[in-house]
Amino acid sequence: MIKFHTKGYNGYSLQYSPFIENKIACATAANFGLVGNGRLFIMNIGVGPNGIDIERIFDTQDGLFDCSWSENNENQIVTASGDGSIKLWDITLPEFPIRNWREHGREVFSVHWNLIKKDSFVSGSWDNSIRLWNPESLESISKYEEHNNCVYSTIWSPYNPDVFGSASGDQTVKIWDTKVPRSIQTIRAHSNEILSLDWNKYQENVIVTGSVDHTVKVWDLRNTNYEIVCLRGHEYAIRRVKWSPHKSNIISSVSYDMTMRLWDTMLVNSLLDVHDMHTEFVLGVDFNLYIEGEIATCAWDENVHILRPPCLLPANVL
Amino acid sequence: MEQIYQEFDQYDFENDINFQSGLPLILQSQQSQENKSKEDIDQIIKKAKWFYFSKVVKKFDYNDYLVWKKSNNKLSPSTINEITEINENKSSSSTINETTEINEITGISDNSNSNNLMSQETPQYPKSFQQVIELITSGQPIPGIKKIPNEINKETPSHPKLEQRKKPWEKKD
Numbered sequence: 001m002i003k004f005h006t007k008g009y010n011g012y013s014l015q016y017s018p019f020i021e022n023k024i025a026c027a028t029a030a031n032f033g034l035v036g037n038g039r040l041f042i043m044n045i046g047v048g049p050n051g052i053d054i055e056r057i058f059d060t061q062d063g064l065f066d067c068s069w070s071e072n073n074e075n076q077i078v079t080a081s082g083d084g085s086i087k088l089w090d091i092t093l094p095e096f097p098i099r100n101w102r103e104h105g106r107e108v109f110s111v112h113w114n115l116i117k118k119d120s121f122v123s124g125s126w127d128n129s130i131r132l133w134n135p136e137s138l139e140s141i142s143k144y145e146e147h148n149n150c151v152y153s154t155i156w157s158p159y160n161p162d163v164f165g166s167a168s169g170d171q172t173v174k175i176w177d178t179k180v181p182r183s184i185q186t187i188r189a190h191s192n193e194i195l196s197l198d199w200n201k202y203q204e205n206v207i208v209t210g211s212v213d214h215t216v217k218v219w220d221l222r223n224t225n226y227e228i229v230c231l232r233g234h235e236y237a238i239r240r241v242k243w244s245p246h247k248s249n250i251i252s253s254v255s256y257d258m259t260m261r262l263w264d265t266m267l268v269n270s271l272l273d274v275h276d277m278h279t280e281f282v283l284g285v286d287f288n289l290y291i292e293g294e295i296a297t298c299a300w301d302e303n304v305h306i307l308r309p310p311c312l313l314p315a316n317v318l
Numbered sequence: 319m320e321q322i323y324q325e326f327d328q329y330d331f332e333n334d335i336n337f338q339s340g341l342p343l344i345l346q347s348q349q350s351q352e353n354k355s356k357e358d359i360d361q362i363i364k365k366a367k368w369f370y371f372s373k374v375v376k377k378f379d380y381n382d383y384l385v386w387k388k389s390n391n392k393l394s395p396s397t398i399n400e401i402t403e404i405n406e407n408k409s410s411s412s413t414i415n416e417t418t419e420i421n422e423i424t425g426i427s428d429n430s431n432s433n434n435l436m437s438q439e440t441p442q443y444p445k446s447f448q449q450v451i452e453l454i455t456s457g458q459p460i461p462g463i464k465k466i467p468n469e470i471n472k473e474t475p476s477h478p479k480l481e482q483r484k485k486p487w488e489k490k491d
Contacts, residue, residue, distance in 0.1 A: 018482075018483065018485070019480045019482075019483060020480070030462075030463075031343060032343065034343045034344070035343065035463070036462065036463045037463060037464050037466065059464065059466050060466055061465070061466040061468070071482070072478060072482065073476065073477070073478040074478055074479070074480045075475075075476040075478070076475070076476075090471065090475045090476050092475075092476040093471045093473045093475065093476075095471065096467075096469045096470060096471040097470065097471060098470065098471050098475045099470065100468070100470060115485070118482070158485070158487060201485070201486070201487040202487055245485060245486045245487060246486050289483075289485060289486060290483070290486075292486075
């Protein structure tokens with residue numbers, strides 16, 4: 001396992017570059033994001049004596065809660081900030097962002113770059129709204145206001161260029177099509193706040209949700225009366241869920257119980273592995289897109305972990 | 319239930335290190351959003367105590383507790399306002415966020431590992447409750463926070479050089 005210390009900053013989210021397989025970004029906040037600065041770390045894995053090295057650091061006035069790499073420029077990345085701002089960074093340029101949008105009225109908790117229409121991204125905020133952006137445009141393209149509580153997660157479909165999902169404190173997941181102004185589907189997925197969702201990368205109608213109710217649920221959008229699978233085991237709220245980019249049956253989840261868990265949805269005993277080396281809430285997780293079996297986590301213990309759990313090695317996964 | 323309420327009333331929050339170490343952060347986060355009156359601050363502290371107690375000692379419903387207080391003639395005028403306010407705000411995001419933030423703090427506090435981390439973090443910050451109140455009421459800046467200029471980079475942004483890569487799921491169709 002490779003460890004990196006984000007000294008003085010608590011990890012909120014991380015993402016592998018969609019262009020360069022050993023490059024990873026981590027969005028962090030001082031003082032657990034309650035008050036103080038934010039910092040975006042750009043790092044290269046497998047470089048330097050510790051196996052991971054900083055390429056660039058960007059400091060912000062307020063905590064950073066999420067980041068998402070541009071899908072059409074390998075040097076650009078967007079961040080979500082506690083002061084409601086969204087910033088676009090060019091990692092070839094030091095110190096300041098190349099764009100700064102201020103439309104959200106409260107903490108921005110999620111940003112996600114469109115995987116197919118690569119000139120847009122979406123953001124979700126504690127002001128209950130979702131906004132659609134084009135990096136070239138000085139104002140948001142659209143605003144979606146249906147959730148009646150904080151929006152914690154906004155994630156594009158890997159199959160439909162106009163469709164994304166949102167997870168909210170109002171206990172629903174909504175599916176949106178940017179061709180129409182209203183949501184196209186609402187799922188009462190949990191009876192508590194929903195902090196995260198993700199799409200199955202191989203089955204276009206299947207999503208996963210993670211909630212404060214400690215459970216991870218898998219849903220088929222064609223019939224949402226009941227979940228397909230409910231994964232139990234986490235002892236506290238689940239902060240983020242991610243579907244493997246390599247296997248349709250592999251999910252990871254991170255939780256306030258300080259663990260990252262790996263699940264195989266095809267097995268009766270779904271729990272594959274528990275990563276319990278963090279000593280605080282684990283908030284961020286991402287799979288390496290191009291090195292199958294590599295996964296990264298970040299936590300409030302100011303540490304990033306880069307792992308290769310045996311259960312994820314290509315030979316071990318069905 | 320009544321026993322829990324009494325236990326809560328008598329709980330020694332002043333000497334609970336976990337609670338006291340989390341409290342400044344809660345107050346600062348509240349302060350950072352808007353200017354609060356002393357009554358507001360008292361309410362935040364009261365709710366923080368309830369969240370902490372519910373998490374660490376025993377869970378109970380805050381509204382039920384306030385009703386019990388009322389029936390015991392121990393109710394102050396501010397508590398009546400509190401009941402109405404809580405009922406009104408039950409589904410509003412501000413209440414939920416406060417809940418989340420305080421829960422997160424107490425989540426830390428009931429874990430022994432994190433005490434180290436809290437104490438590592440706290441030296442930059444005023445320790446005692448009174449100092450924090452003084453900072454808040456006098457509008458002094460919170461120590462340890464860097465001022466970052468709100469500027470846009472004027473250099474020319476890079477042009478992409480690398481080709482877009484296919485995602486693993488895009489290859490397999």
